[in-house]
Amino acid sequence: MLSNIGHGELRGHIFCRDGGSKWLNFGYRPWSAICNRQSQVVMASSAALRITNLRRHLDSADRVNKPTGVNPAGASINVKVASEVSEALSLGHAVVALESTIISHGMPYPQNLRTAKEVESIVRENGAVPATIAILDGVPCIGLSAEELERLATLGTKAQKTARRDIAYVVAKGGNGATTVSATMFLASTVGINVFVTGGIGGVHRHGESTMDISSDITALGRTPIAVICAGVKSILDIPRTLEYLETQGVFVAAYKTNEFPAFFTASSGCKVPCRVDTPEDCASLIEATIKLKLESGILIGVPIPQEHSATGHIIESAINQALNEAREKNISGNAQTPFLLARVNELTGGASLASNIALVKNNACIGARVAVALAQLRENSQRKQEIE
Secondary structure: OEEEEOOOEEEEEEEOOOOOEEEEEOOOOOHHHHHHHOOOOEOOOOHHHHHHHHHHHHOOOOOOOOOOOEEEOOOOOEEEEOHHHHHHHHHOOOEEEEOOHHHHOOOOOOHHHHHHHHHHHHHHHOOOEEEEEEEEOOEEEEOOOHHHHHHHHHHHHHOEEEOHHHHHHHHHOOOOEEEOHHHHHHHHHHOOOOEEEOOOEOOEEOOHHHHOOEOHHHHHHHHOOOEEEEOEEOOOEOHHHHHHHHHHOOOEEEEEOOOEOOEOOEOOOOOEOOEEEOOHHHHHHHHHHHHHOOOOOOEEEEOOOOHHHOOOHHHHHHHHHHHHHHHHHOOOOHHHHHHHHHHHHHHHOOOHHHHHHHHHHHHHHHHHHHHHHHHHHHHHHHHHHHHHO
């Protein structure tokens, strides 16, 4: 557990093999010095360091808070980390970040609440702790309670769709924000969460070569050390150009149990990937190597939608083209375009696209949780090996 004591002294609650515990001041000491102080200490290799990074990102001032899962980020800005998430991070257990835009803007109430709860349950069933991320009353929240989930679901589109660029604005005005992929990546990474599950990421929009409409998800992936588990790029986008831009940003792209990058509603896009990973352990090794190399960039792991839920490609493509034409006619652009297109495609396909969307998110949650567990196990085994040596 982490808390703030005194003036600027960040302390970590570290757990020993004999079941005891003690407080250790690590505010301005090298991380390696802490880890080497006692070989019996078992704790997450990066959680504490990421908490201090979060303080630096949001504000440099300190304040005293009760150790209830609210981590201080400054005199007037707090970041609330759910106690379940905080404990899991401090112990090195598996944690999976989840975005909240899909709850507020992805589907109507109460279907959105039901889906959010089901996705969190799938993460837990597969051995990890879910951390749905949102901004409520100006406070970034890492992990939501049942009441907070319901509040966000009932707010719906009244909650601001919040990308990375919007975080400071929503916090400053004390607003409610549903985090997109880019914002969720940022907040998750700063507290040491290395695995993030979503439906699909944004990318280069069709005709993006002339409109320059490119999602901030891509640039965020290029500078955020986190693994994103998804069903590929939303098929309303230009997938080949998106993959090219991901390469430009230094983002490593892999596909799970396939050699082709998935196309969200369908399993194949016709675009080859540079790497195929076949097990959660393969994914974990890739993530850990990226972090140890300090590349400071993200990893995108595309998981194909299960075949039984895959929509017929030409039907979806036809609906997408019609929705794109309607968006142009109505001058819908910017961050309003994707919600409009997804909703319109769902209407044109008689609800088939939304059903497929929910199915692929649940599948991603299952795979993502297993990857997070494999990553935690990999680190535990590495720690034990170091202790023996």
